[in-house]
Amino acid sequence: MHLTVAVHDFPTLARNGFLYDDSFYDFQIARHIAQGDGPTFDGTHLTNGFQPLYVALLVPFYWITGSSETLPIHFALALSALLSVGTAYLLYRLLARRVSETAAVIAAAAWAFSPIVTRQTANGLETSLAVFMLAATVGYYLERVRGEIAPPRARFLVLGVLTGGAILARADLGFLALAMCLDYLLVRRARGAGARWRGDVGLAVGTCVVMLLPWLAYGTFAVGSPLPESGRATRFLGIAYAPFFGMGSASLAEDGPDASFVLAHVLRSIETFKVIPVFHPFFRGTKKFGQHVDQSAAMEVVTDVAGALLLLALAVWWVRRRRGVGGRPGREFEFLLVFAAMMIAAYSSVIFGVFFFLRYYYPLYFVGMVFVAFAIDDLIAWLRVRSVHARRAVLVASGAYAAALLFMCYTSAFRSTPVYRFYDAARWIRTHTDASDTIGVFQSGAIGYLSGRRVINLDGKVNSDAFDALHEGKLKDYVAAAGIDVVMDSANVLNLFLGPWSDAERERLEIGRVFTGGEYGVPGWIGYRVSPPRVLNAESVLPGSPRVQPDRAP
Numbered sequence: 001m002h003l004t005v006a007v008h009d010f011p012t013l014a015r016n017g018f019l020y021d022d023s024f025y026d027f028q029i030a031r032h033i034a035q036g037d038g039p040t041f042d043g044t045h046l047t048n049g050f051q052p053l054y055v056a057l058l059v060p061f062y063w064i065t066g067s068s069e070t071l072p073i074h075f076a077l078a079l080s081a082l083l084s085v086g087t088a089y090l091l092y093r094l095l096a097r098r099v100s101e102t103a104a105v106i107a108a109a110a111w112a113f114s115p116i117v118t119r120q121t122a123n124g125l126e127t128s129l130a131v132f133m134l135a136a137t138v139g140y141y142l143e144r145v146r147g148e149i150a151p152p153r154a155r156f157l158v159l160g161v162l163t164g165g166a167i168l169a170r171a172d173l174g175f176l177a178l179a180m181c182l183d184y185l186l187v188r189r190a191r192g193a194g195a196r197w198r199g200d201v202g203l204a205v206g207t208c209v210v211m212l213l214p215w216l217a218y219g220t221f222a223v224g225s226p227l228p229e230s231g232r233a234t235r236f237l238g239i240a241y242a243p244f245f246g247m248g249s250a251s252l253a254e255d256g257p258d259a260s261f262v263l264a265h266v267l268r269s270i271e272t273f274k275v276i277p278v279f280h281p282f283f284r285g286t287k288k289f290g291q292h293v294d295q296s297a298a299m300e301v302v303t304d305v306a307g308a309l310l311l312l313a314l315a316v317w318w319v320r321r322r323r324g325v326g327g328r329p330g331r332e333f334e335f336l337l338v339f340a341a342m343m344i345a346a347y348s349s350v351i352f353g354v355f356f357f358l359r360y361y362y363p364l365y366f367v368g369m370v371f372v373a374f375a376i377d378d379l380i381a382w383l384r385v386r387s388v389h390a391r392r393a394v395l396v397a398s399g400a401y402a403a404a405l406l407f408m409c410y411t412s413a414f415r416s417t418p419v420y421r422f423y424d425a426a427r428w429i430r431t432h433t434d435a436s437d438t439i440g441v442f443q444s445g446a447i448g449y450l451s452g453r454r455v456i457n458l459d460g461k462v463n464s465d466a467f468d469a470l471h472e473g474k475l476k477d478y479v480a481a482a483g484i485d486v487v488m489d490s491a492n493v494l495n496l497f498l499g500p501w502s503d504a505e506r507e508r509l510e511i512g513r514v515f516t517g518g519e520y521g522v523p524g525w526i527g528y529r530v531s532p533p534r535v536l537n538a539e540s541v542l543p544g545s546p547r548v549q550p551d552r553a554p
Contacts, residue, residue: 001113002081005122005413010070013122014446017419019073020359023124024422024445025462027073030055031449034062039218041448041462042455048219049230049462053133053168054126069450073124080128084121087128088112090135091366094142095373098329103377107369114277115284115408120362122413127362130170134363137162137173141180142332146187156200160207167212171228173363175342177208183335223464231351233460233467238352240496245354257352265348272357274307276368278376281404283307317375330374336367421522422446425488428520429453433486440484442493456482458489458497470497479530488515488527 005018013019025041029050032040039055040046057079061072092108099107111117120127137159145151145159163180166173181201188197216226223229239257242248247268248261274283283303290299322331347353347360383391422443429439429451439455441447448455458475460467469478475497479487487494501509515527 001118001409001413002084002121003078005118006074006077006081010073011423012415013073013077013124014423014450015418015420016415017119017417018122018415019124019420019446021420021422021443021445022461024449025457026050026055026058026125027076028445028449029462030058030072031062034059041444041457045457045463045465046222047229047462047464048215048223048225049228049233051126051130051168051170051228052215053165054129057129076124077122080121080124083128083132084117085112087132087135087366090132090139091369094135094139094370099373099377100380102380103373106376107373110277110372110405111366111369113406113409114280115405115412116275116277116280116358116362116365118409118412120359123359125359126170127359130166130173131363131366133162133166133169134173134176134366137166137176137180138336141184146184146332149191150196151200153200153203156204157207160204161211163204164208164211167208168215170363171231172343172346172360175346176339176363179335179339179342181205182338229464229467230461234353234356235351236467236471237459238354241355244492247354257349262349265352265354266344268354268357269344269348269361270311271304271307272361273311273364273368274303275358276365276372277405278369278372279310281401281408284408285404314371314375317378318371321374321378330371333370336370340364340367418521420446421517421525423450424521425515425517425525426450428515428522429486429488432514437485438483440479440482440487442489442497456484458487483531485531486514486527486529488525490524491526492524494526494528 005013008018028041029039029047032038032043033055037043038046039048039050041049058072058076061075065071065075088108088111091111092104095104095107140155140162141159144155148155163177166176181204184201185197219226219228225232239261240253242252242261243250247264248258252258252261274280283306286299286303286306287296290296290302318330322334343361343364347357353360379394383394423446426447427450429447430453433439433451433453435453437453439447439451439453440458441455442457442459444455444457444459448457456466457463458466458470458479460470465482466475466478469475479498487498509528509530512529513526514529515525517523517525517527
C-alpha cells in the first residue's frame, strides 16, 4: 500500500495532500547539495532548518537521477514506505517477548495499515525515518542494554550511535535520549551497581555527542545557531498565526504567549492522539457521521468527552496493571511516557506550531501503540474465560473495526481531492514571470522547488536574514534590499507581515497586482510586483504560455 502511494503521478502527490510544502524545503536543499551549492534553499543563504540525516539520504537520489525534478521524490517516498514497513516489524519484535503473539501481530498490523501512517509515510519529510530510528534505538536499549545486568561496553557504543542517528533524524528525539538516560540511571541505582555505570553512560553519551558535533558546529558557525532555525521560526509563526487557528488574539505577537494560549496547545496536543491507529476509526467515523447528519459541533463534543474518558480509563488500567503480578513485563516501557510528557511540554509551551502537530507527535503514536498492545493482550486474556457468545461478539466487532481501518487506509492512499495549491502557484510563476525575477514567498517550499525561479523564503524557516527582519518588523525593508521582484502568498499572511499599508501604498500595490489566486485554482492567494516592470525574456517561459505582466487567467 505504501509503495503504491510512492508511484502516484507527481501532480497527485503535490496537490492532493500527500507531500507537504515543507517537504520541498528538504528536496530543494538536497538538490543544491547534490549540485555542489551546499545546504541552501535559495542558492544564497546557508541554512540548518532541516533534519540532516534525511536530507543526506536524499542527496544520492539527485546524483543518480540527474536533472529530473520528480524521480528523486518518488525514490524518497519509496524509501519512506520501506521504513514504515520496517517500523512495523520492529514494533512486532519489541512486543513479541512481552505480550502474546496475537497481540503483537495486531499492534504491528494496525500500525502498518493505519491511515495516519499511510499519510505520514507519504509526506516527503523525515517522519518515517525518525520513527524507524526511535523504534531501533528503543529496541536495542531494552534488549541489549537495559535487560542485561552488566552489558559489554561495546553495546553502549552502539547505543550512542543509534541515539545520535535518531537525533540527526529529528532533533526532538533528543528528548528520547534524555528519558532513556534517566531511566537507565534509575535502573542501575535500583540494582545497586558500582561506579562502572558512569563509564558506560559516559561512553554512550560521548559517542552520541561526537556524532552530533559536526552538525552543531556547522549550525553555529555557518548559520549562527546550533539549533535548527526552522524551530525558532515555527515558534514565531505559531504565535503570529494564533488568530487564524482560533488559538488567541493578534496581540500575542507583541505580548507573547499567555496561559490560555499554552492551555489551548495542551488541549490540542491531547486531541491529536485521536489518530493513534487503533482509536482512529472510532474518532474519525464519529466525526464523519456528525458531518453527514449536520451535527459536526455536537459530534466534536462527543469525541472530546469520549477521548477524555478513554485516556482516564487507560491511565487507571495501567496503574492497576503495574501493581499486579503481570504488570512487570510492561514497566520497562514507562520511560517512553516520560519522553511523551517532554514532547507535549515542549510543543505546548515553547515551540508551538499547532498546524504541524499531526506530524510532530507521530513518534508518540508509536509509543501509544506499545501500550495499546498490552491492553489488547489483557483483553485477549479476559476473553478466554468468557462465554462463546461474548467471544464471538468481540470477534465480529473486531472484524468490523479492522475493515474500517483498512478502508480508511485505502482512502488515505488514493485521494482525489486537491488540498495543497502550491503546485498550481508554482506553475503560474513558471509561465508568467521572467527567468531573472526573484520571487518572495512565505510558504515557499514547493514554489521554490518547482517554479524554476529564484525564490526567497520570507517566513524564516530556511532564511535567517528574513527571520531577523520579520522578528524586528522590518520585512518591507528586507524585501527591497533582497531585490525581490514579486511577493505572493495568502492574502492574510501578506497583510499580517507586510501590512498595514497606507492608502497610497495600497493603490500602488493594486496597480502592481499580477496574481489573483482564485482565478488560477489557488483561492485566497495574491501576488504583487514590487519592482519596476520589465520586458519579459522570451526564453524564460514555457512555449505557448501567455507572457504577461498583469494578472490574466489563461
